[in-house]
Amino acid sequence: MSVENSTDAPVILYRHPKSGHCHRVELMLSLLGLPYETVDLDMAAGAHKAPDHLAISPLGQVPAIDDNGVKLSDSNAILTYLVMRHGDAPVWRGDDPVEAAEIQRWLSIAAGEIASGPCAARLVTVFGAELDHAAAVARAHALFAVMETHLQTRAWLAAERVTLADIAGYSYIAHAPEGGVSLAHYPAIRAWLGRVEGLERFVGMARSPALA
Structure with a gap:
């Protein structure tokens, strides 16, 4: 049901660890067997509105990913991308x-x-x-x-x-x-x-x- 990532570089997942939207992306990454790293944002301090995060997620949302230069936000959009890029999409x-x-x-x-x-x-x-x-x-x-x-x-x-x-x-x-x-x-x-x-x-x- 999955294929391994074509590169050795992990997917970077920007998240809040208690967000269900973020968890669904992490769950998908794990089910696909993809190497990934998590970056927990201090959202109470406004880290999700900082310029470096807005460059990845223009609406200042989590989750967001950086997959070897492919930068996406919105959990359902990320799920679709992951299975089309790395999994058995059908x-x-x-x-x-x-x-x-x-x-x-x-x-x-x-x-x-x-x-x-x-x-x-x-x-x-x-x-x-x-x-x-x-x-x-x-x-x-x-x-x-x-x-x-x-x-x-x-x-x-x-x-x-x-x-x-x-x-x-x-x-x-x-x-x-x-x-x-x-x-x-x-x-x-x-x-x-x-x-x-x-x-x-x-x-x-x-x-x-x-x-x-």
Whole structure:
């Protein structure tokens, strides 16, 4: 499912170690067996807005990567690049139009409902973001109810194998309890998380104290 990097130089991943967006990129790098190094940015001190980082990520975002001169930001864009440059792209992105569209739908959910639900709830509890926590928790549970039904009849989100959909979705759902969103009533989701965690070369993200 992967090929080795064509150079000996590692991919540089600029990140915050407790960011789910950053973790999904690190997980993909690891699953592909790519050599990489992490650079943790002091975002509280504004390191992500410094000129040297803006040269890599013009919007001042993490994650960002430098792959031997190829500089990219936006986690889902990076995932797509990594599998097209270094992996088996049809396996990860879909090998027919319907499958590819289904994977893209879950990437959109990662940027939409996951970001505004479990991600936003965790931003409040872990990072002190001034967001509506109750609304974020409600959105998370609405999404999880749909996902629970979806995963009761299948092992993976978008295909009969792991794809970018699962990698993009994993991090914030696995860490939803840190945002006060319990996974206790979602056994199919928990089983799916376990399958992701059972992948060869899986790497986890540092956990914060759970609130649920």
